[in-house]
Amino acid sequence: MKNLFDKKIFIWFLGLFVLAIELVFIAFNLTNLNVLTYLLCIGFVPAIILFATSLIYSSFANKTKLIKYVLAIVVALVFSAILLTFCELMISTEIVNQIIENSMTSDTTQVSMNTATAGDNIQSVLLYVAFSGVGCFIGTSIYKKKMSKNVSNNANINEYD
Amino acid sequence: MSDGQKNSASEWIEEIIKIVCYISLPLILLFTGTMLSSVIFSGNINTDVNAASDFFQVLVSFSFPMLISLAIIPIAIQVFLQHNNFERLGFVKKPKRWSFIVCVALSAIIVLVTIYLNKKLETEISAMTICIHFLAVAISEEVILRSVIMHEMKNIISNNFLLCIINAIIFAFVYHSSEDFLSNLLVRVPLGFVLSYARLKSNDIYLPIALHWAYNMAVTAIG
Numbered sequence: 001m002k003n004l005f006d007k008k009i010f011i012w013f014l015g016l017f018v019l020a021i022e023l024v025f026i027a028f029n030l031t032n033l034n035v036l037t038y039l040l041c042i043g044f045v046p047a048i049i050l051f052a053t054s055l056i057y058s059s060f061a062n063k064t065k066l067i068k069y070v071l072a073i074v075v076a077l078v079f080s081a082i083l084l085t086f087c088e089l090m091i092s093t094e095i096v097n098q099i100i101e102n103s104m105t106s107d108t109t110q111v112s113m114n115t116a117t118a119g120d121n122i123q124s125v126l127l128y129v130a131f132s133g134v135g136c137f138i139g140t141s142i143y144k145k146k147m148s149k150n151v152s153n154n155a156n157i158n159e160y161d
Numbered sequence: 162m163s164d165g166q167k168n169s170a171s172e173w174i175e176e177i178i179k180i181v182c183y184i185s186l187p188l189i190l191l192f193t194g195t196m197l198s199s200v201i202f203s204g205n206i207n208t209d210v211n212a213a214s215d216f217f218q219v220l221v222s223f224s225f226p227m228l229i230s231l232a233i234i235p236i237a238i239q240v241f242l243q244h245n246n247f248e249r250l251g252f253v254k255k256p257k258r259w260s261f262i263v264c265v266a267l268s269a270i271i272v273l274v275t276i277y278l279n280k281k282l283e284t285e286i287s288a289m290t291i292c293i294h295f296l297a298v299a300i301s302e303e304v305i306l307r308s309v310i311m312h313e314m315k316n317i318i319s320n321n322f323l324l325c326i327i328n329a330i331i332f333a334f335v336y337h338s339s340e341d342f343l344s345n346l347l348v349r350v351p352l353g354f355v356l357s358y359a360r361l362k363s364n365d366i367y368l369p370i371a372l373h374w375a376y377n378m379a380v381t382a383i384g
Contacts, residue, residue, distance in 0.1 A: 066171040069178060119338025119345070126185040126335065133178030134186075 008061040015053030034103040050079050051135040058139025076132035080125045176317045187231050194226030216290045224297035231301035235309045250308045251366030260363035267371040274378045299373035307360040307369045329353030
């Protein structure tokens with residue numbers, strides 16, 4: 001446990017903090033969103049925050065691949081749980097009607113939103129795991145390259161010594 | 162835990178993350194591609210194929226984005242980034258004789274169903290459009306599920322029965338998440354199992370594609 005929770009773990013908490021700020025911002029602006037901005041705020045931006053957090057953590061943390069992968073999956077699950085809870089608590093029928101109304105750009109436009117099924121929720125969880133995982137893959141390879149560079153530099157120094 | 166076990170555990174999790182990426186990222190790409198192409202070519206956002214009005218719209222807004230996001234890009238990643246070959250992904254040069262015969266027979270049935278639909282349908286979309294779109298659907302879904310994802314799943318699951326069941330569950334509940342639970346459980350899980358089994362038995366991707374195409378056409382003809 002002591003090995004797992006070192007200073008670098010704060011990167012994940014920073015990611016969660018950024019997500020919390022974004023959710024507070026969304027909560028205050030829910031009635032101004034249209035379908036596209038709603039999808040961006042609820043789906044895409046959190047996924048990008050998660051991807052960036054995972055990438056930064058994996059490229060800096062001096063941990064084994066296994067720990068990095070497990071952390072990436074766990075935090076992706078935490079992110080999706082937070083977002084599902086947020087949607088459950090904040091998105092009511094009135095809000096959905098308002099979002100649909102905001103999306104009507106002309107009289108001929110037809111907009112509809114359906115309630116998410118269990119499969120949709122599984123899809124959103126998988127999406128967060130995928131984004132976090134890709135960030136972790138890229139971060140781990142950056143870390144590997146950094147380490148091999150350090151090793152070759154040290155070898156050169158030893159040669160001159 | 163020994164070093165060897167640590168390696169295998171991390172490789173196992175790495176493989177699971179890869180499978181999850183292959184399941185969900187093409188779907189996001191498909192959603193974005195469908196939205197963008199419908200905005201570019203028809204001026205408004207339409208993500209429902211049933212609301213499409215003509216052959217060009219169906220092809221450009223639905224069939225092409227599907228083929229690109231679910232088939233071409235995942236195959237390109239497999240071949241060029243993961244250095245996999247086409248044979249292992251099911252694109253064999255010489256399919257088994259019985260598989261070839263079944264494919265030809267199914268194609269003949271599809272042609273007959275299309276002729277039947279052409280007389281029966283009174284909608285704006287022709288039977289030929291439906292036939293071509295369903296071919297694109299069958300190729301896309303089979304390539305991503307039975308070729309790419311199944312190939313990745315083989316690395317961590319050795320039991321063929323379990324492999325088919327998990328693949329069928331992904332097919333039913335993730336790729337058809339908008340359908341109701343009962344129809345997914347009673348129709349698409351068994352269908353996914355049959356398609357996965359066909360892929361394993363024939364060792365090619367052509368038989369599952371033909372079966373999927375024929376199934377979609379038959380459902381349209383009956384419905």
